[in-house]
Amino acid sequence: MKYERIDSALFVKNRAKFVAMMQPKSLAVFHANDQYPIGADATMPFEQNRDLFYLTGADQEETILIICPQAAKPELREVLFVRQTDEHIAVWEGHKLTKAEATEVSGIRTVRWTSDFDRVFFDLMGEVDTIYLNTNEHYRQAVETQTREDRFNIRVKQQFPAHRVAKTFPIMEHLRGVKESEEIALLQRACDITEKGFRRLLGFVRPGVWEYEVEAELLHEFVRNRSKGFAYTPIIAGGAQSNVLHYIENNRQLRDGDVLLIDAAAEYANYSSDMTRTLPVGGRFSARQAAVYDAVLRVKNEATKMLAPGVLWHEYHQEVGQVMTAELIGLGLLDKADVAQQNPEQPAYKKYFMHGTSHHLGLNTHDYGALKTPMREGMVFTVEPGIYIQEEGFGIRLEDNVVLRSGAEPFNLMRHIPVERDEVESLMNA
Ligand code: GLY
Ligand code: MN
Ligand code: MN
Numbered sequence: 258m259k260y261e262r263i264d265s266a267l268f269v270k271n272r273a274k275f276v277a278m279m280q281p282k283s284l285a286v287f288h289a290n291d292q293y294p295i296g297a298d299a300t301m302p303f304e305q306n307r308d309l310f311y312l313t314g315a316d317q318e319e320t321i322l323i324i325c326p327q328a329a330k331p332e333l334r335e336v337l338f339v340r341q342t343d344e345h346i347a348v349w350e351g352h353k354l355t356k357a358e359a360t361e362v363s364g365i366r367t368v369r370w371t372s373d374f375d376r377v378f379f380d381l382m383g384e385v386d387t388i389y390l391n392t393n394e395h396y397r398q399a400v401e402t403q404t405r406e407d408r409f410n411i412r413v414k415q416q417f418p419a420h421r422v423a424k425t426f427p428i429m430e431h432l433r434g435v436k437e438s439e440e441i442a443l444l445q446r447a448c449d450i451t452e453k454g455f456r457r458l459l460g461f462v463r464p465g466v467w468e469y470e471v472e473a474e475l476l477h478e479f480v481r482n483r484s485k486g487f488a489y490t491p492i493i494a495g496g497a498q499s500n501v502l503h504y505i506e507n508n509r510q511l512r513d514g515d516v517l518l519i520d521a522a523a524e525y526a527n528y529s530s531d532m533t534r535t536l537p538v539g540g541r542f543s544a545r546q547a548a549v550y551d552a553v554l555r556v557k558n559e560a561t562k563m564l565a566p567g568v569l570w571h572e573y574h575q576e577v578g579q580v581m582t583a584e585l586i587g588l589g590l591l592d593k594a595d596v597a598q599q600n601p602e603q604p605a606y607k608k609y610f611m612h613g614t615s616h617h618l619g620l621n622t623h624d625y626g627a628l629k630t631p632m633r634e635g636m637v638f639t640v641e642p643g644i645y646i647q648e649e650g651f652g653i654r655l656e657d658n659v660v661l662r663s664g665a666e667p668f669n670l671m672r673h674i675p676v677e678r679d680e681v682e683s684l685m686n687a
Contacts, residue, residue: 265364285389434626491521533656
């Protein structure tokens with residue numbers, strides 16, 4: 258791993274919170290992700306299952322966790338299985354966690370080789386009535402491949418048809434949605450790395466530069482600061498591409514007079530940051546671009562103030578919609594008649610601002626987190642309004658990451674990343 262070791266106290270605490278929500282006489286199993294094939298003998302870089310990481314900090318393939326709080330043998334109440342290693346394997350495959358290291362990383366005393374899993378699991382299943390299966394029920398998931406967990410879940414249902422099945426997902430969604438202070442520190446670190454990358458761009462972006470060169474500058478800065486790289490596929494969108502929400506080709510040349518929309522950010526220790534900034538390629542926005550930029554910035558600032566413990570997700574989005582509507586009227590993009598006649602299910606502002614304002618952020622960029630119950634202190638959200646004007650050939654989005662607090666405005670993890678138009682322009686021309 259490139260990141261510095263995380264204190265295992267975080268994972269000990271996370272497991273204790275999970276255990277507190279388990280039913281009596283139950284156990285839960287969490288598996289690592291597969292290593293996904295590319296072809297021949299090549300695999301994609303490994304990405305740990307985020308639930309397993311949240312509970313153990315183990316960032317290695319073929320790892321399994323069993324949590325069985327009432328196991329008769331106390332040493333089996335939590336067991337971490339890691340793939341077997343020895344000096345020979347270390348020479349061929351590189352360093353893998355030893356049992357002692359797995360304990361140090363996770364705080365779990367009992368560590369076994371993965372090859373022992375079936376025996377221990379079968380033994381513990383005899384003591385419980387309920388097994389928690391881990392599934393991904395994220396509201397945006399669209400997974401077509403079978404995961405290691407999917408295969409395990411199918412096997413369990415066949416092998417143990419008389420056990421009750423329970424879901425980990427509501428527990429994980431509840432827990433992961435509210436961040437511990439250690440997690441907020443990791444998110445801050447990801448945002449700080451993103452800041453370094455962004456500042457590098459302020460002296461680099463100019464007419465004639467290619468979008469992929471901008472991408473390369475960011476990646477260089479991220480990796481040299483202990484990040485694996487981008488937290489999600491970067492969007493480096495010049496000119497009319499700034500209106501394409503999922504533009505990821507990043508293969509065009511930047512022209513004077515264009516805007517450059519950059520939605521790109523670093524991960525750190527598997528925690529995502531998620532930043533969007535929009536720059537004037539030539540160093541100064543046109544009057545029209547500036548007016549739209551300032552409108553988006555005002556919506557971002559207003560929306561941020563609305564995020565507070567107790568607020569309901571859908572009410573927040575409705576309120577942001579009202580602020581955005583007023584700005585679009587101010588820009589001459591909507592008129593009052595459009596708004597008076599609008600279908601409440603498809604408000605007029607959606608023509609220019611067609612995506613959500615916020616999402617949970619954490620171990621996933623679109624993180625787990627409750628959306629139907631009131632917001633809570635410690636939740637981390639993006640705030641990312643945009644105005645996209647097809648007929649004028651440009652779009653502007655600004656995106657920050659904030660932590661909800663009681664009795665205070667949200668804490669902005671991106672407070673040091675320039676966003677005021679004057680500051681951005683003067684840094685580009687410094
Ligand atoms: N970069 C993905 C998002 O902003 O949601
Ligand atoms: Mn983003
Ligand atoms: Mn986002």
